[in-house]
Amino acid sequence: MSFPTTDHQTFVVLRDLIAKDHAVAPETLTPETPLKSLEIDSLSLIELIFTLEERFDVVADKVPDDLATLGSVADYIDGLIAARPVAIDDGAPAT
Amino acid sequence: MAARRVAVTGLGVVSPLGNDEADFFDSLQAGRSGVRRLDVPFSERLSTRIGAPVAFDATAYFSPPKLRMLDRVSQFALVAARQAVEGAGPGAFDDHLQRAGVFLGTGMGGGQTVDDGYRALYAEGATRLPPFSVLMAMNHAAAAWIGIEYGLGGPNLTYSTACSSSAVAIGEAWRRIRDGETDLMLAGGCEAPLNLGTLKAWEALKTLATEDADDPSASCKPFARDRSGMVLGEGAAVLVLEEWERAQRRGARIRGELIGYGLCTDSTHMTHPTVEGQARAMALALESAAIDARAIGYINAHGTGTVANDMTETRAIRQVFAAHADQIPVSSTKSMHGHLLGAAGAVELVATLLALERGILPPTINLRSPDPACDLDYISEGARKTSGVDVAMSNAFAFGGTNAVLVCRSGAAAGASQRPD
Numbered sequence: 001m002s003f004p005t006t007d008h009q010t011f012v013v014l015r016d017l018i019a020k021d022h023a024v025a026p027e028t029l030t031p032e033t034p035l036k037s038l039e040i041d042s043l044s045l046i047e048l049i050f051t052l053e054e055r056f057d058v059v060a061d062k063v064p065d066d067l068a069t070l071g072s073v074a075d076y077i078d079g080l081i082a083a084r085p086v087a088i089d090d091g092a093p094a095t
Numbered sequence: 096m097a098a099r100r101v102a103v104t105g106l107g108v109v110s111p112l113g114n115d116e117a118d119f120f121d122s123l124q125a126g127r128s129g130v131r132r133l134d135v136p137f138s139e140r141l142s143t144r145i146g147a148p149v150a151f152d153a154t155a156y157f158s159p160p161k162l163r164m165l166d167r168v169s170q171f172a173l174v175a176a177r178q179a180v181e182g183a184g185p186g187a188f189d190d191h192l193q194r195a196g197v198f199l200g201t202g203m204g205g206g207q208t209v210d211d212g213y214r215a216l217y218a219e220g221a222t223r224l225p226p227f228s229v230l231m232a233m234n235h236a237a238a239a240w241i242g243i244e245y246g247l248g249g250p251n252l253t254y255s256t257a258c259s260s261s262a263v264a265i266g267e268a269w270r271r272i273r274d275g276e277t278d279l280m281l282a283g284g285c286e287a288p289l290n291l292g293t294l295k296a297w298e299a300l301k302t303l304a305t306e307d308a309d310d311p312s313a314s315c316k317p318f319a320r321d322r323s324g325m326v327l328g329e330g331a332a333v334l335v336l337e338e339w340e341r342a343q344r345r346g347a348r349i350r351g352e353l354i355g356y357g358l359c360t361d362s363t364h365m366t367h368p369t370v371e372g373q374a375r376a377m378a379l380a381l382e383s384a385a386i387d388a389r390a391i392g393y394i395n396a397h398g399t400g401t402v403a404n405d406m407t408e409t410r411a412i413r414q415v416f417a418a419h420a421d422q423i424p425v426s427s428t429k430s431m432h433g434h435l436l437g438a439a440g441a442v443e444l445v446a447t448l449l450a451l452e453r454g455i456l457p458p459t460i461n462l463r464s465p466d467p468a469c470d471l472d473y474i475s476e477g478a479r480k481t482s483g484v485d486v487a488m489s490n491a492f493a494f495g496g497t498n499a500v501l502v503c504r505s506g507a508a509a510g511a512s513q514r515p516d
Binding site: 043044046 | 158
């Protein structure tokens with residue numbers, strides 16, 4: 001299986017993560033959903049990025065301060081995935 | 096400004112005996128023990144496997160994102176604070192919140208987070224730690240969360256004096272209100288020491304009780320000839336302390352009055368208590384309450400179940416109360432809820448206030464064969480119904496030598512239903 005690198009796949013992972021965390025239906029979340037509406041502030045965004053770093057085996061040096069929607073977070077992670085030096089087989093965290 | 100009176104208008108408790116005041120006191124009254132063999136994955140690594148854990152489903156109180164920011168110790172504290180605030184009733188937290196604050200005590204703060212972090216780093220070779228590690232482990236996290244939750248703009252302080260931490264926090268909060276600096280305080284303490292690292296550190300001090308061969312739940316035996324040490328417990332208690340007139344004006348249910356606080360330090364030895372220090376703290380508390388020693392009708396003892404404390408405390412009580420000592424029922428509720436360290440003073444003050452309110456003095460359990468050197472009335476036969484006990488004392492003494500004693504009066508005796516004189 002190839003590593004999920006499309007916007008859509010990253011977004012789906014993020015969407016399902018958020019849906020579970022906030023006990024909302026995944027269908028209610030779109031790339032346009034503002035982080036603010038989910039009460040994700042600068043502090044919780046750091047944790048969200050941390051979780052996604054683990055999930056996609058990427059490293060974020062700093063969390064950008066212009067992420068405002070779920071889609072922008074997914075795009076940011078996709079950027080990190082594209083910049084990864086070595087591809088791995090699946091999306092599981094490195095052990 | 097004349098000294099102001101301080102009412103207790105809310106109580107919250109998360110404890111090995113239940114997670115609200117009713118369950119907590121019902122267990123105390125029934126002499127039920129919260130001590131047990133710990134059901135933890137690392138139990139085979141412990142030489143002392145007993146403790147007094149809290150049965151607690153954090154997900155019932157917090158959303159997953161919030162929960163990930165809270166060490167177990169802050170979870171306890173926030174739940175206890177919520178109970179206290181709800182109990183304080185309408186109007187308590189509606190206004191003047193710039194003159195309201197939070198004083199908590201904790202001995203070891205977010206120990207679970209520290210333990211988890213070290214395990215990840217040293218045992219599992221992790222290259223990084225979760226982003227909230229600092230915010231979860233820092234000692235004043237619990238107090239800060241409570242302040243944020245209720246928007247309290249006055250002083251927010253965390254006291255750390257080991258086993259007297261929360262008695263100190265409550266006493267200092269009492270002083271702030273008495274002296275006119277604040278009108279409303281959430282005061283108490285929290286502790287969550289039942290993680291591997293903290294338990295192993297306590298084991299090494301050789302002060303923990305040996306597990307009772309017949310009944311692990313009977314391992315903590317304060318004042319008994321066969322006592323072998325303390326049993327670590329976890330939990331939190333938070334009280335709403337409120338300036339008397341304010342509480343009266345809003346028609347609050349007054350649960351008691353905090354009337355005295357004695358604080359002193361042994362400054363002789365890191366762990367060994369002194370009769371003189373403990374006695375001095377009790378005398379200072381009586382002095383600050385401006386009452387005669389004979390007014391005290393019940394003492395909730397520090398009563399850890401260690402050889403050193405129980406004998407020392409007994410002698411200190413005799414020194415302060417002289418002949419009246421034989422007339423005072425004394426109990427160690429630690430025999431049931433264990434030693435909650437930084438939360439002990441607060442949990443035991445809640446026990447003391449409820450004892451006065453209900454007219455029932457909780458027992459010292461597991462005291463079948465008293466130590467001849469411990470010769471007070473320890474209520475060993477089971478909870479005692481009482482009438483006419485209006486004023487009580489709660490003792491908290493600590494490693495490091497910080498002795499803190501609180502004196503409280505029942506709501507009824509304090510004239511809760513009418514205007515004070």
